[in-house]
C-alpha cells in the first residue's frame with residue numbers, strides 16, 4: 377500500500393466540488409442543490425453539501441459514525457448522490473470552468489489528474505488509462521451502499537485496480553485511507569537458511585510491520601499472499617547485492633555519467649530495477665516492496 381500524494385490535492389478537490397455545484401445549481405435539473413441540502417440537514421445539521429464533498433479523511437470518519445448512530449435512516453434521502461456519481465463516471469453532465477472555458481468533468485479526468493500509474497492499495501497493478509479505455513476503478517473507501525451520502529466525497533474516492541476493488545474489497549470496510557497514511561511501515565527480509573541467495577525457499581518476506589500498521593487493509597487486500605507471489609524479485613535483489621560491489625557501481629557511473637546516468641542514484645535505480653525515491657512509488661508496480669528490501673540489502 378502507498379499513500380496518494382499530489383502537490384495540488386486541495387485544488388483538485390475544489391474543482392471536483394465546483395463540478396458538482398455547477399450542475400446542481402442549474403435550472404430544471406432532476407436533483408438540485410436545494411434537494412441535497414434539505415436531506416443532508418436531516419442527519420447532519422452542522423454540515424452542507426460542500427462540506428460533505430470536501431470532507432478530509434478524519435471528517436469522513438465523523439460523518440460515518442454519525443450516520444451509524446442514527447436509529448432511523450432512509451437511504452432514499454440520498455438517491456441523488458448515486459445519480460451524481462453516475463454522472464461523474466459517465467462524464468457528460470458535470471462541468472467546471474478553466475480560464476472562462478466550460479470543460480466536462482469526469483472520474484477519468486479525476487484519476488488522470490492525480491497522476492497515479494499504480495493502484496495505491498496493492499502497489500501491484502497498473503491503473504493507467506490506455507487510449508480512451510480506463511483500467512482503473514473508483515473504490516469508495518466507505519462503501520456507497522452503506523454510506524450513500526459519501527458517494528461523491530473527493531477523499532472517499534480511491535482510484536484502484538479491479539482486483540482490489542471488486543475481488544478483495546467489495547463492500548467491506550478497511551482501516552486506512554490512502555489519502556491519509558500517517559504510519560510508516562517497511563517490508564523486511566527474514567533469512568531462513570544458507571540457500572537464501574539462490575532459492576526462494578531460503579528466505580521469507582517479513583510482514584510484521586505491515587500487519588501491525590495496515591490493520592484491515594492488510595487482511596482485506598490479501599497483501600501477504602499478493603506479495604508472496606513476487607519473491608522472485610526479492611531473490612534477484614539478493615543476487616544483485618552479492619554480485620554488484622561499490623566499485624562496480626562507481627565504475628558504471630564513471631563510464632556512463634552524462635549519458636545513461638545523471639547521478640549515482642540513477643545507477644542504483646538501474647540496478648534495483650525500480651524507482652528509488654519514495655515520491656515515485658505511485659509510478660511503478662511493487663516499488664515499495666523492492667525499495668524496502670533493496671534498502672535493507674544496502675543496494676540503496
Ligand SMILES: [Zn+2]
Nearest residue numbers: 495498537540
Ligand atoms: Zn490494487
